[in-house]
Amino acid sequence: MIKVGLVGGTGYTGVELLRLLAQHPQVHLHAITSRKEAGLAVADLYPNLRGHVDLIFAMPDDASLTDCDVVFFATPHGVAMRQTPGLLAAGVRVIDLAADFRLKDAAVFEQWYGIPHSCPKLLDEAVYGLPEINREQIRNARVIGLPGCYPTSIQLGFAPLLAGGRKLVDPRHLIADAKSGASGAGRKAETSLILTENYDNFKAYGVKGHRHHPEIKQGLEAIANSEIGLTFVPHLLPTIRGIHSTLYASILPDAQGTNFQQLFEQYFSNEPFVDVLPAGSMPETRWVRASNYVRVSVHRPNDGDMLIILVVEDNLVKGASGQGVQCMNLMFGLPEEMGLTHIPVMP
Amino acid sequence: MIKVGLVGGTGYTGVELLRLLAQHPQVHLHAITSRKEAGLAVADLYPNLRGHVDLIFAMPDDASLTDCDVVFFATPHGVAMRQTPGLLAAGVRVIDLAADFRLKDAAVFEQWYGIPHSCPKLLDEAVYGLPEINREQIRNARVIGLPGCYPTSIQLGFAPLLAGGRKLVDPRHLIADAKSGASGAGRKAETSLILTENYDNFKAYGVKGHRHHPEIKQGLEAIANSEIGLTFVPHLLPTIRGIHSTLYASILPDAQGTNFQQLFEQYFSNEPFVDVLPAGSMPETRWVRASNYVRVSVHRPNDGDMLIILVVEDNLVKGASGQGVQCMNLMFGLPEEMGLTHIPVMP
Amino acid sequence: MIKVGLVGGTGYTGVELLRLLAQHPQVHLHAITSRKEAGLAVADLYPNLRGHVDLIFAMPDDASLTDCDVVFFATPHGVAMRQTPGLLAAGVRVIDLAADFRLKDAAVFEQWYGIPHSCPKLLDEAVYGLPEINREQIRNARVIGLPGCYPTSIQLGFAPLLAGGRKLVDPRHLIADAKSGASGAGRKAETSLILTENYDNFKAYGVKGHRHHPEIKQGLEAIANSEIGLTFVPHLLPTIRGIHSTLYASILPDAQGTNFQQLFEQYFSNEPFVDVLPAGSMPETRWVRASNYVRVSVHRPNDGDMLIILVVEDNLVKGASGQGVQCMNLMFGLPEEMGLTHIPVMP
Amino acid sequence: MIKVGLVGGTGYTGVELLRLLAQHPQVHLHAITSRKEAGLAVADLYPNLRGHVDLIFAMPDDASLTDCDVVFFATPHGVAMRQTPGLLAAGVRVIDLAADFRLKDAAVFEQWYGIPHSCPKLLDEAVYGLPEINREQIRNARVIGLPGCYPTSIQLGFAPLLAGGRKLVDPRHLIADAKSGASGAGRKAETSLILTENYDNFKAYGVKGHRHHPEIKQGLEAIANSEIGLTFVPHLLPTIRGIHSTLYASILPDAQGTNFQQLFEQYFSNEPFVDVLPAGSMPETRWVRASNYVRVSVHRPNDGDMLIILVVEDNLVKGASGQGVQCMNLMFGLPEEMGLTHIPVMP
Structure with a gap:
């Protein structure tokens, strides 16, 4: 089982990630953090998760993110880049759903997102998480910048x-x-x-x-x-x-x-x-x-x-959270489709 | 022509009131105030009004509300009751779309709206603006508390x-x-x-x-x-x-x-x-x-x-702004239906 | 594996049943019939099923429904009651999503659905498929009339x-x-x-x-x-x-x-x-x-x-197709929740 | 007052035309025909018109269309072209909301609409009813083919x-x-x-x-x-x-x-x-x-x-019925904006 942490998780990509991860056969949801909602049960914010997710939002410091195999960031732009170096140092891999690791040029990042990049050296190493284009690089990546929708x-x-x-x-x-x-x-x-x-x-x-x-x-x-x-x-x-x-x-x-x-x-x-x-x-x-x-x-x-x-x-799925799970599967040697074959809901 | 003022007007009952009043044959829109949007053209906030309403939101003090025949309040609860006594003293009639003059009992008002009523004595005089029930009283009212939707x-x-x-x-x-x-x-x-x-x-x-x-x-x-x-x-x-x-x-x-x-x-x-x-x-x-x-x-x-x-x-019409115009028509001796016979839009 | 047949399946409860059954670990989808769409691939009508359901709509007579363990009817009212006696005789159990087996009184059925009931004697045997009320009867039922939504x-x-x-x-x-x-x-x-x-x-x-x-x-x-x-x-x-x-x-x-x-x-x-x-x-x-x-x-x-x-x-789920799967699970001794624990999709 | 007839009128452009015409100060709605809904009050089909339109759908033959000054066709493609020559002969002008008089080339019409054009000679005379482009021609037109949406x-x-x-x-x-x-x-x-x-x-x-x-x-x-x-x-x-x-x-x-x-x-x-x-x-x-x-x-x-x-x-307005009224105003020497200055409904 992969030990997964989630930073953020109060937004839509966060709840969608929880929906997918909670039904993934090889995932153990270990920790979830939210400064704003600390103490609240995840299922109280998103009642669709009642009976499936028992986690409680923790303060960032209280959560044992460094115990995880991989940490997803479903946070506003600028959060992941500050915490990623520490996680990598602890041997934790990172998948960012925001824009922190998408652009290769720190100046372009700053131009469009309005903040200087805090770890521009990692931009070279970070892999753009589009499996159809970068499948092999994703397998070995330590940091994934997931594409925008x-x-x-x-x-x-x-x-x-x-x-x-x-x-x-x-x-x-x-x-x-x-x-x-x-x-x-x-x-x-x-x-x-x-x-x-x-x-x-x-x-x-x-x-x-x-x-x-x-x-x-x-x-x-x-x-x-x-x-x-x-x-x-x-x-x-x-x-x-x-x-x-x-x-x-x-x-x-x-x-x-x-x-x-x-x-x-x-x-x-x-x-x-x-x-x-x-x-x-x-x-x-x-x-x-x-x-x-x-x-x-x-x-x-x-x-x-x-x-x-x-x-x-x-x-929210292939454009964000599902793509993140697809990358995670590749990174941990699991079948690429695992936990992602839900049939579309129609009508 | 009736000289009409509008306090508030950035919300939905406000823009609906403007839509109705701008097409009313006996209304002259004289002033509109908004603390938050002062200086902004009304039609910039609500582009449906482009070409029909040239007013600019004014600061409350800048607007010559006391020159009006009637002032509508399309404001949060608690605003109308503070300004109404002054307007009445200046001979201006008041139609409040919020709850300030709906309830007859100031204690009940405070219980539900969380603020003490600033002019409880006016609650007796204020007429509940439901023409089908109180038509005759509305004709002679100085202050109308319009019903909720x-x-x-x-x-x-x-x-x-x-x-x-x-x-x-x-x-x-x-x-x-x-x-x-x-x-x-x-x-x-x-x-x-x-x-x-x-x-x-x-x-x-x-x-x-x-x-x-x-x-x-x-x-x-x-x-x-x-x-x-x-x-x-x-x-x-x-x-x-x-x-x-x-x-x-x-x-x-x-x-x-x-x-x-x-x-x-x-x-x-x-x-x-x-x-x-x-x-x-x-x-x-x-x-x-x-x-x-x-x-x-x-x-x-x-x-x-x-x-x-x-x-x-x-x-927004019979449940708010239209009812306000219906009351205004009654108060100023106009045909009750004037400016209110727009055919419903369907589909 | 339970061999499942589906009569109808071009409507919404049909496609929802297919979505659930195709993801059910103990179900083999054996046959699906539609007079109107015979010859059409199910996934051509409902592209959400592409890659998950390979069945082709068959004419009623061509389908080997009698080979099935259970047949679902997702048909207009009046279809199931005509085919059920034959299926029962062949040892096949029936779950009807329409109204043919809901009402106990054939006269009331005729009054509301406009057609005489073709097998009123089965109404006594048929079990009303609401597990929370009739769980034990459902386990042993040959014919289920699923509740309306x-x-x-x-x-x-x-x-x-x-x-x-x-x-x-x-x-x-x-x-x-x-x-x-x-x-x-x-x-x-x-x-x-x-x-x-x-x-x-x-x-x-x-x-x-x-x-x-x-x-x-x-x-x-x-x-x-x-x-x-x-x-x-x-x-x-x-x-x-x-x-x-x-x-x-x-x-x-x-x-x-x-x-x-x-x-x-x-x-x-x-x-x-x-x-x-x-x-x-x-x-x-x-x-x-x-x-x-x-x-x-x-x-x-x-x-x-x-x-x-x-x-x-x-x-479409608890009000129809999901309830049908829940009944099927009970009828075949499977865990009641099997194939039905999909987390609600929100937002 | 312009005497207006309407052929069709059960569709959305028909009801929208009725909404506009019923509020137009220079229009008298004289007749409306519908083969399918003959005998039905228009306001029973479109209750938004209750109290504003008293017309009853008439059979095509019963309606005195030739008494009208102008007849609108809000019909499927192919209807207007059959009735237009007779109306023109009676001195009635025609505004077609369908495609019968949009295309100048009868062969192209037949290619796209699947029926031969019944009066191709009128295609030359017919004016394409886009006032911003063809204003002067519209003023004198006997037949208008209104543009598609x-x-x-x-x-x-x-x-x-x-x-x-x-x-x-x-x-x-x-x-x-x-x-x-x-x-x-x-x-x-x-x-x-x-x-x-x-x-x-x-x-x-x-x-x-x-x-x-x-x-x-x-x-x-x-x-x-x-x-x-x-x-x-x-x-x-x-x-x-x-x-x-x-x-x-x-x-x-x-x-x-x-x-x-x-x-x-x-x-x-x-x-x-x-x-x-x-x-x-x-x-x-x-x-x-x-x-x-x-x-x-x-x-x-x-x-x-x-x-x-x-x-x-x-x-339905500038893309169909409103444009028709705009053309009518031009054709009958009325101010172009008459009956068309309704403020957009927002929100």
């Missing part, structure tokens, strides 16, 4: 077109028109998030610039091994879970003969959690609700020169 | 059974099972109100005791002119607007022969905003969306001894 | 007050004000069910009389072993899943001293799927989303004579 | 970039990623439209080809007076009303110095219903809910070469 879907959608230096689409004008359910904004007391402001409504946000933009760019450039240009427009759906990314790429003249359906199927043929749909399919966010699956389809209307890729994921 | 629907639903000392139903066991859209909770930065906590969800709240309970009881007892017993359970709907009250009353043995459909039709026959539906109807909240209408139906399954009354209203 | 929540909520001939509340005036998500209406091509007609909306329906009324009455009278009077008003929530029943009962004078919290806790103390919440709790439908749990709280405002019981369930 | 928002969003032969953006790679509420699909008894299939869900549809594609292309080419290339991906929002179009266009090298904010403001400076938002704004669909306004913003992230235009409209 949008970046997961967008990188997986573009990857087959860019990987291995393929010259299939114009890399300078990639467009990601992405839509996310409101849980992506977290569990925060903000007027802009209340139901009355968002129900029966739809809007774009962050058009000027969004924190996930540099992360996606960095990831796609690593996949393509060359510079790319990306336009990224996130939108807020009046739903709880689910991201739907609609991706646009112009097919290069020399690549007009490509069978893109086949390309995608082959690229993901061994992936347990990426489901390339039959040609013509249009995935729905509910097809992956509460599951770790990503479903992708690729379209080329009228055999023209525009390629459209549709990607759906559950932002 | 639940109380409006519940009092109108029970009124035909209790008015004039009628002995039709058991007055000791009235039950109001009420459901409200989330706008009833206001525009507040609270975690419990965010979309992710409420969408695809339903719950009761305030079962132990809700501020509207003493108000409804006071109102029904005034209508019945005798003591009544009420069980009131509010529930939170994952919708924006709309209250649906399901009312239960046991028919007394001597009243078994009553034609309740006819009773309701006659009681409301001259009411411009209360629509008694044909027998067998089941009203939907969308039938009154964004309008000042209340729709009511009365049911007696299997000719048994239980009467069920279904009432729908828009909590 | 509303009846499950309402019977469980009133049971502690009525069981064993207790005289705690007035049995003549029980009130159940129940609210259900739209999945309870099934997957039907009806204008009244489309999103545009129901979103941001709320209404009562079936006030005149609902098919579940005689079923609940029959169930409560069996529990109480005496006649009861019930007023039942169902309402339609603009949500997918979830039933919230608000139950009202008048405490009898001699029972005023009862500790109702304790009564409920003791009554359900050994139940794996009924969670009596701490005093003062108000359950939310999301607390049981996609799970087999029922959560209950009991309230007595101001120590008065009205008792309020709040019950939430997922109508 | 998506086409309205997309044409208005791209128009300032293409009008007058401007060479600002690459006309071959225009992208419109559009999202619409479910009312756009109409009031139909289809399983795919029911709430349980769409709530808490999001998907693209029609990626292979959508009927609005040729219409938008035709419109944009008329505006640009040259060929354009368009990728159009519609998506279904789990909301009732509202379209949000996110438009992408690559700025041409010679146009990098353009002030696009100013360009949009000038282009629409005299338009009563198009509101160009301040720089940096991100419009929300609720900002125009139940109103005839369109709100637009234009973005150029990092002063790069990609332009993003955000457009919101209410698909």
Whole structure:
């Protein structure tokens, strides 16, 4: 059994992690900390866990995190980077659901997250936890920076077109028109998030610039091994879970003969959690609700020169907590799918 | 033209009042104050008002409220009672959308709202602004305490059974099972109100005791002119607007022969905003969306001894701002329906 | 492994049954039939099942249902009763999710469902599949009539007050004000069910009389072993899943001293799927989303004579398919909780 | 007073038209026909109209449509084209909300709508009812083909970039990623439209080809007076009303110095219903809910070469019925805004 600790855990990625870990056959939930909710039973905050999770939120100092094999951080940006060096020194591995270990460049981190990075040297060592791209590195990682929710879907959608230096689409004008359910904004007391402001409504946000933009760019450039240009427009759906990314790429003249359906199927043929749909399919966010699956389809209307890729994921699972468990499985030599094969809830 | 001032106006009853007043043919919007948003254009906070409302939120002291004919308070509880005496002294009439002038007993006010009443003597003079019950008093009122949203629907639903000392139903066991859209909770930065906590969800709240309970009881007892017993359970709907009250009353043995459909039709026959539906109807909240209408139906399954009354209203219109305009029309000798005949928006 | 067949399966209780059975460690899904969708892969209709369910809908005659140990009917009312005698003769046990075996009186069945019962003699043998009430009978049953979704929540909520001939509340005036998500209406091509007609909306329906009324009455009278009077008003929530029943009962004078919290806790103390919440709790439908749990709280405002019981369930799980699996577990000597301990999905 | 007839009227654009026309100061609703609902009071089908519309659906032959000044068709595609010649002959003007008179090429109509056009000669005369583009022609039109909902928002969003032969953006790679509420699909008894299939869900549809594609292309080419290339991906929002179009266009090298904010403001400076938002704004669909306004913003992230235009409209008002009333006002010499200045309903 893997001894797991959780720092944070009062937010949505935290409760989702608890749901997954509590049902994982090889996990022992050892400790959970929250400065704000110390003393409260986890199941009192999240009654869905009643009868399944008996833990009580502990003060950070009281929790024996250093006894754990791995510690997840489901905290605001900036917390993990302060505690990670100590945990590593104690031989504990770290999986951060926030942004502390996503970006390779500390200056870019500071630019977008507004705080200087406290352990920039660890950024080189930290592995970007997208198993479909970095599986082998994840196995041996001590520190995982889990991808953001949008970046997961967008990188997986573009990857087959860019990987291995393929010259299939114009890399300078990639467009990601992405839509996310409101849980992506977290569990925060903000007027802009209340139901009355968002129900029966739809809007774009962050058009000027969004924190996930540099992360996606960095990831796609690593996949393509060359510079790319990306336009990224996130939108807020009046739903709880689910991201739907609609991706646009112009097919290069020399690549007009490509069978893109086949390309995608082959690229993901061994992936347990990426489901390339039959040609013509249009995935729905509910097809992956509460599951770790990503479903992708690729379209080329009228055999023209525009390629459209549709990607759906559950932002709290494959876009966050499930991906964390997937990385943990890899890090501890467990079957990659263990504890993650829950069938999506539909309807 | 009536010169109207608005104190508050950043909340949902405020913006709804602005929507109604800006389209009212006899209203001149003179001033609007908000300590928090002073300097901000109203239409920047509520872009639906762009092109229709040019006002800018002013600091309370800067606004020439005493120049107005009437001032509406769309403020938290406790604000109106502090400013009302001064306004009255200046000859300005007051319509309060909060609870400051609803309850007749200052001790009950303090018990439920947690603050002592600052002008208890005005409670006698203040008129409870439910036109269907107190129309004549409203005409001459200087101070109106507008009913709460639940109380409006519940009092109108029970009124035909209790008015004039009628002995039709058991007055000791009235039950109001009420459901409200989330706008009833206001525009507040609270975690419990965010979309992710409420969408695809339903719950009761305030079962132990809700501020509207003493108000409804006071109102029904005034209508019945005798003591009544009420069980009131509010529930939170994952919708924006709309209250649906399901009312239960046991028919007394001597009243078994009553034609309740006819009773309701006659009681409301001259009411411009209360629509008694044909027998067998089941009203939907969308039938009154964004309008000042209340729709009511009365049911007696299997000719048994239980009467069920279904009432729908828009909590922001007839349950708040629309009712305020209806009272204003009465107070200033205008046709009662002026500016309030907007057809409900459906679908 | 239990060999399981499924007749129907294109509706919501069908797909939910497939989700549960496909993850059940002791079930082999053997056959699934649908006249309308014969030839279609189940996962093409419900893509959430992709990679988990490989079955193809077969024509009723092609399916080797008689090879099964148990056959579930997730069909419209009237289908199961025609096929059950043949299956029983072949030694196959039957669990019907429709109403064919719920009511004991064939005349009442015909009155409410509009068709004569084709095997009224089986009604005596059929067991009403509510494990909390009929656990021992279910173990040995050949035919199970699963309770309706509303009846499950309402019977469980009133049971502690009525069981064993207790005289705690007035049995003549029980009130159940129940609210259900739209999945309870099934997957039907009806204008009244489309999103545009129901979103941001709320209404009562079936006030005149609902098919579940005689079923609940029959169930409560069996529990109480005496006649009861019930007023039942169902309402339609603009949500997918979830039933919230608000139950009202008048405490009898001699029972005023009862500790109702304790009564409920003791009554359900050994139940794996009924969670009596701490005093003062108000359950939310999301607390049981996609799970087999029922959560209950009991309230007595101001120590008065009205008792309020709040019950939430997922109508597709404990209100239908999960309850069917629970019965199957009992019938085949498996642990009652097997395959049913999925943690509710929240948020 | 203009004598108005309505053919159809049982669908959502029909009821919205009735809501607008019943509140229009210069309209007399003379007749409404529906084969399916003949004999039914309009307000029984749409109770929001109770007290405002007394009309009864008449059989097509019984209605004195030829007495009208103008007849609106809110019917399925193919109905208006059969009745229009007769009405024109009787001196009645026609406004079709369906697609019968949108496309100029009868062959394209037949290709996309599956039926031959019955009066192709009228296609030349028919005016495409987008006032911001064709105002003068509309004034004198006998037959108006109203734009589809998506086409309205997309044409208005791209128009300032293409009008007058401007060479600002690459006309071959225009992208419109559009999202619409479910009312756009109409009031139909289809399983795919029911709430349980769409709530808490999001998907693209029609990626292979959508009927609005040729219409938008035709419109944009008329505006640009040259060929354009368009990728159009519609998506279904789990909301009732509202379209949000996110438009992408690559700025041409010679146009990098353009002030696009100013360009949009000038282009629409005299338009009563198009509101160009301040720089940096991100419009929300609720900002125009139940109103005839369109709100637009234009973005150029990092002063790069990609332009993003955000457009919101209410698909039932500016995207259908409101636009019809706007055309009617123009056709009958009334102020263009008459009956259309309802303030959007928010929240």
